[in-house]
Amino acid sequence: MAEIHPTAAVAPGAVIGAGCRVGPGCVVGPDVVLEDDVELIAHVVVDGHTRLGKGVRVFPFATIGMAPQDLKYKNEPTRCEVGAGTLVREGATIHRASVGGGGVTVVGAGCMLMATAHVAHDCVLGDGVILANNVMLGGHVRVGAGAFIGGGAAVHQTVRVGRLAMVSGLAGVTNDIPPFGYVFGLPARLVGFNKIGLLRRGASRDQLRTLRSVHNLLFKDAGEFAAKLAEVETRFGADPLVQELIVFVRDPSRRRQLVRPGRMAAPELGGTDEENGEAS
Structure with a gap:
């Protein structure tokens, strides 16, 4: 046989x-x-x-x-x-x-x-x-379901890459990437979330708007991170995607910090945010 x-x-x-x-x-x-x-x-x-x-x-x-x-x-x-x-x-x-x-x-x-x-x-x-x-x-290394890691990227020992996260080519990842996050650069910085990947897996437009608000609150707005995370849970915790992100961040078994936020100029990928599959 x-x-x-x-x-x-x-x-x-x-x-x-x-x-x-x-x-x-x-x-x-x-x-x-x-x-x-x-x-x-x-x-x-x-x-x-x-x-x-x-x-x-x-x-x-x-x-x-x-x-x-x-x-x-x-x-x-x-x-x-x-x-x-x-x-x-x-x-x-x-x-x-x-x-x-x-x-x-x-x-x-x-x-x-x-x-x-x-x-x-x-x-x-x-x-x-x-x-x-x-x-x-x-x-x-732990990589969540549906994640995409681009060519030549290096992921350090014990890093966690969340579900449906997206890592750009040649990135150097030394810290945890939250679910749906999009990282770019060396060292890798969080520059958005994986909008296209979420849409392809059935996320609604309302959920995308919620994730955009959560991303901005956690990674762009000023303030203590723990307080911002508590605010996210109070305002958006009923959404299952947001709850998944909160659980990931609070995982007591984690061995690394979260990836730091950053910015990416559009010319680096040669296209618009929509074409590159991310939304800041």
């Missing part, structure tokens, strides 16, 4: 689901599980305690589940999981977890990791995340 090329090396113990295709030069380790219809196109390495969900496609020279780049790691049986339908393009790397995190690196369902993107140990990516070419995620 599976198609395995004669030049592929599939170790005894690996579980290969129905309809899988393991192409020329691929290497599959003994603790790997490939669910149904997974395709390893050619010269792919999947190792460690790794599970690829149904319909995952992996392009040449990608590696999944290799040991973390962590000097403390002593070959403990940590894990790596990739959700159904995710696309992993050429040269991308996803490392299994270290013992200093939750024990598992997770890439959600329906994600796309473009060429040479890197997902370090203990990262957790929600469903539908897109990492453009050459994105680098440090260890223990």
Whole structure:
């Protein structure tokens, strides 16, 4: 029920689901599980305690589940999981977890990791995340569902990127990005929110107006941040998107501060705010 090329090396113990295709030069380790219809196109390495969900496609020279780049790691049986339908393009790397995190690196369902993107140990990516070419995620990074990280961007260890956030290409992210936030630059600064992404996922015009007001109050108006956050909760807390933002900001497990606000001149992206998918 599976198609395995004669030049592929599939170790005894690996579980290969129905309809899988393991192409020329691929290497599959003994603790790997490939669910149904997974395709390893050619010269792919999947190792460690790794599970690829149904319909995952992996392009040449990608590696999944290799040991973390962590000097403390002593070959403990940590894990790596990739959700159904995710696309992993050429040269991308996803490392299994270290013992200093939750024990598992997770890439959600329906994600796309473009060429040479890197997902370090203990990262957790929600469903539908897109990492453009050459994105680098440090260890223990959390990326919310539907977030987009532009080409060449670097995200520091332990940073949280909120759901439906948008990171511009070549950004250097060292602090947490709230849900729906749009950041730009090196170091990255919060310059707006992901209006287009929200519209595509069913947000109403009223919700967008509310988020604009919340963004202005929290990140543009003068005053103590804690007081402004309390005002946001009083005035707009009934909106589920605003409540999601408040919960993110108040998360007691956070290890970094919020990204600082900033400004971006339109010529930097070569288009208007509407064309660039953000609203300040």
